[in-house]
Amino acid sequence: MPNDIWVLAEHQEGKVKKITFELLSAGVEFSKKTGQKVATLLLGTGLEEAVKSLTPFTDEIYLLDDTSFTPYTSESYLTNIASLVREHQPSILLGGATSTGKDLFPRLAMHLQTGYAPDCTGLSMGEDGKLVAKRPLYGGKVFAEMIFSEARPQMATVRNNTFLVNDKVDKSAKVISIVSQMDPSATHKKVIGFEKAAGAKLDITEADIVVAAGRGIKAPENFKIMEDLAEVLKGSVGTTRATVDEGWRDLKDQIGKSGKNISAKLYMAFGISGAIHHVLGITTCKTVVAVDNDPNALIFNYADYGIVGDLFQIAPALTEELKKLFSSE
Amino acid sequence: MEIYVLVKQVPDPEAMVKVKSDTELEIENKYFTSYFDEIAIEAGLKLKEKFGGKVTVLTLDNRKVDALRRGISMGADEAIQITDPSLESSDQFTIAKTLSAYLQDKPFDLILAGRQAMDDDAGIVGPAVAEYLGIPHVHSIVGLDVNDSKKEAKVVREVENGKENLTCPLPALFTCQKGLNTPRIPLVMNVMKAMKVQIKKVDLSSLGLNPGDVGSLGAKVKVQKYLPPAKRPPVKMIKEDFPDNVKMLVKLLREEAKVI
Numbered sequence: 330m331p332n333d334i335w336v337l338a339e340h341q342e343g344k345v346k347k348i349t350f351e352l353l354s355a356g357v358e359f360s361k362k363t364g365q366k367v368a369t370l371l372l373g374t375g376l377e378e379a380v381k382s383l384t385p386f387t388d389e390i391y392l393l394d395d396t397s398f399t400p401y402t403s404e405s406y407l408t409n410i411a412s413l414v415r416e417h418q419p420s421i422l423l424g425g426a427t428s429t430g431k432d433l434f435p436r437l438a439m440h441l442q443t444g445y446a447p448d449c450t451g452l453s454m455g456e457d458g459k460l461v462a463k464r465p466l467y468g469g470k471v472f473a474e475m476i477f478s479e480a481r482p483q484m485a486t487v488r489n490n491t492f493l494v495n496d497k498v499d500k501s502a503k504v505i506s507i508v509s510q511m512d513p514s515a516t517h518k519k520v521i522g523f524e525k526a527a528g529a530k531l532d533i534t535e536a537d538i539v540v541a542a543g544r545g546i547k548a549p550e551n552f553k554i555m556e557d558l559a560e561v562l563k564g565s566v567g568t569t570r571a572t573v574d575e576g577w578r579d580l581k582d583q584i585g586k587s588g589k590n591i592s593a594k595l596y597m598a599f600g601i602s603g604a605i606h607h608v609l610g611i612t613t614c615k616t617v618v619a620v621d622n623d624p625n626a627l628i629f630n631y632a633d634y635g636i637v638g639d640l641f642q643i644a645p646a647l648t649e650e651l652k653k654l655f656s657s658e
Numbered sequence: 659m660e661i662y663v664l665v666k667q668v669p670d671p672e673a674m675v676k677v678k679s680d681t682e683l684e685i686e687n688k689y690f691t692s693y694f695d696e697i698a699i700e701a702g703l704k705l706k707e708k709f710g711g712k713v714t715v716l717t718l719d720n721r722k723v724d725a726l727r728r729g730i731s732m733g734a735d736e737a738i739q740i741t742d743p744s745l746e747s748s749d750q751f752t753i754a755k756t757l758s759a760y761l762q763d764k765p766f767d768l769i770l771a772g773r774q775a776m777d778d779d780a781g782i783v784g785p786a787v788a789e790y791l792g793i794p795h796v797h798s799i800v801g802l803d804v805n806d807s808k809k810e811a812k813v814v815r816e817v818e819n820g821k822e823n824l825t826c827p828l829p830a831l832f833t834c835q836k837g838l839n840t841p842r843i844p845l846v847m848n849v850m851k852a853m854k855v856q857i858k859k860v861d862l863s864s865l866g867l868n869p870g871d872v873g874s875l876g877a878k879v880k881v882q883k884y885l886p887p888a889k890r891p892p893v894k895m896i897k898e899d900f901p902d903n904v905k906m907l908v909k910l911l912r913e914e915a916k917v918i
Contacts, residue, residue, distance in 0.1 A: 435780075435789075439790060444751070447780045470675040478880075517830075616911070654908060
C-alpha cells in the first residue's frame with residue numbers, strides 16, 4: 330500500500346478555505362482504491378474552529394500551533410513541512426493553487442528534490458498510488474497529463490473549484506500536535522504590514538460565481554451594476570485588461586493571460602468582446618454566459634448561453650429577477 | 659547593484675498551439691518575451707539607474723535567444739545563454755538546477771524573474787532557484803523598494819484578500835507581477851544594436867553538471883499525454899425579446915445548467 334496522502338490546509342482567520350475541503354474530498358476518493366490514509370497539515374494559530382471543521386474530512390491532522398506561522402512566510406512553513414515529510418514519507422502532498430501554494434510548493438519541491446505539478450485542474454490516481462495531474466498549458470490552449478518520477482511525495486497545487494466537496498465523508502480525525510521547530514534567527518523575511526482589499530468579497534479565483542464587465546460598461550462608476558448583480562448571487566466581480574489599464578478597476582480583479590485564471594461554477598461576461606487574452610482566463614469555468622450588443626462578438630464562441638443585448642438593460646433586470654427568485658424560496 | 663534577470667522567449671498569447679500527437683505540440687512560429695519577464699527586466703533597469711551597477715539577462719534555451727536581445731535593447735548590459743544538447747526536455751527543476759549552477763558563484767545582489775512564463779504557466783523556476791541558492795524569495799511582487807546600503811528590500815506581494823508588505827534581506831530572488839511597473843519600449847536604435855550584440859554561450863561542462871543531472875534524465879515530472887481543451891457545446895443564443903430573455907436565462911441557469 331502506498332504511503333499517505335497529505336493535504337496542506339489553508340485558512341483565513343481560522344476559517345478553512347473551500348479548496349482544502351475539495352482536496353480532502355478527492356484524497357478520500359483516491360484512498361478508497363488504495364487504502365491510504367488521508368492526513369491534513371494545519372499550521373497557524375487559533376485553530377480550534379479549523380480543527381473542528383476538518384475533523385470529519387481526514388484521518389489525521391498534524392497540528393502545528395505556533396505564532397511563527399501567522400502570517401505565512403515560506404521559511405517557517407518549509408522548515409516544518411519538510412521535516413514532517415522526511416519523517417513520515419507521504420506519497421502525495423497537495424495544496425491549493427493560491428498565493429501561499431504558489432509561493433511555497435515550488436521551493437519545497439526543490440528542497441525535497443521531488444516532482445511538482447502546479448495549478449492543476451484535475452487529478453487522478455491509479456491503484457499503485459501513482460498520481461496523474463492534469464494542467465493547462467499555453468493559457469489553456471492545450472492540457473497536459475503529468476506523471477512523476479520515483480521521487481516522493483508527488484506534489485501538486487490545484488485550482489479552486491476543481492473537485493466537489495463531499496459532505497458525506499464521515500471520519501473522525503486523530504489530532505497529532507507537533508512542536509514547531511524554528512530557529513527564529515533563521516527567519517529572513519518579515520511581514521510588516523497588510524492592506525486588506527476593499528469589500529468583503531472572495532477573490533475571483535475563490536468565488537463560485539463571477540460576473541464581469543469590460544470596456545462595454547463605459548465608465549468606472551457603472552460597475553455598481555455588476556456589484557449589485559454579484560451581491561444577489563453571492564459572487565465576485567471580475568474584469569478585463571482594458572479596464573484595469575484604464576485604471577477603472579484593480580489589477581487583482583483582472584481575468585486573463587496577464588491577470589488571473591478562474592474556474593468559477595458560473596461566469597457571466599457583460600460587454601466583453603472576447604479577446605484571446607481574456608478568454609484564456611476562463612477556459613475551466615463550468616458554465617459561461619455572455620451578454621454583448623454585438624452579435625458577432627467573439628465571446629459568444631466561448632459561452633454556453635448568449636444574449637445579444639444592452640448590458641445596461643439586461644444586468645439590472647437580471648438582478649431584479651434573481652432577487653425575486655431567491656426571496657420566494 | 660549586481661542584478662540578474664531570468665528571461666524566456668515564449669509563444670505569443672495569440673499564437674496557435676495545437677496537440678499534434680500524444681507527446682507533441684504544434685506551435686505557431688510567433689514568439690515574444692514573456693510579459694512578466696519584461697516587467698522583471700524593467701525592475702532591474704530601474705534599480706541600476708538608481709544605484710548603478712549592472713543588469714545581466716540570462717536564459718536557458720538551445721534555440722531562442724530573442725528574449726536576451728529584448729533585454730539588451732531595453733538597456734541590460736550583458737546577455738548569457740545556457741545551451742547544451744543534453745538540456746532538451748528539461749522540466750522546471752532541471753532548468754532551475756542548471757540556472758542555479760551558473761549563478762551560484764556570481765556576486766549578485768538580486769535575481770529577478772517573471773511571476774511565471776507565459777507558456778507552461780508553471781511559476782516554479784524562480785522560487786526553485788532561490789531554494790537551490792539558499793537565498794530568500796518572494797513570489798508575485800507588485801511593489802519593490804531597495805535600500806542598497808542596508809542590503810534590504812521592501813516588497814509588496816499580492817495575496818487573495820489584499821496586499822502584504824514585507825522586508826527581505828538581499829541577496830534575494832523576486833518574481834514580478836503586472837502592476838510592478840510598465841516595461842519600457844526600446845528605441846529602434848537600441849533594437850538594432852541588440853541584433854548585433856555578442857551573446858555569451860555557456861555549456862554544461864563549464865557549469866560542472868553532468869548530462870544525467872539535467873534535461874529529461876534529471877526531470878522529476880514529465881508529460882504523459884497532451885490533450886486538447888474540452889470543447890464547450892455550441893452556444894445557446896437566447897432570442898426572446900427583453901425582458902423575456904432575462905427570464906429565460908434565469909430558467910436555464912437554474913433548470914438546465916443547475917448553477918444558481
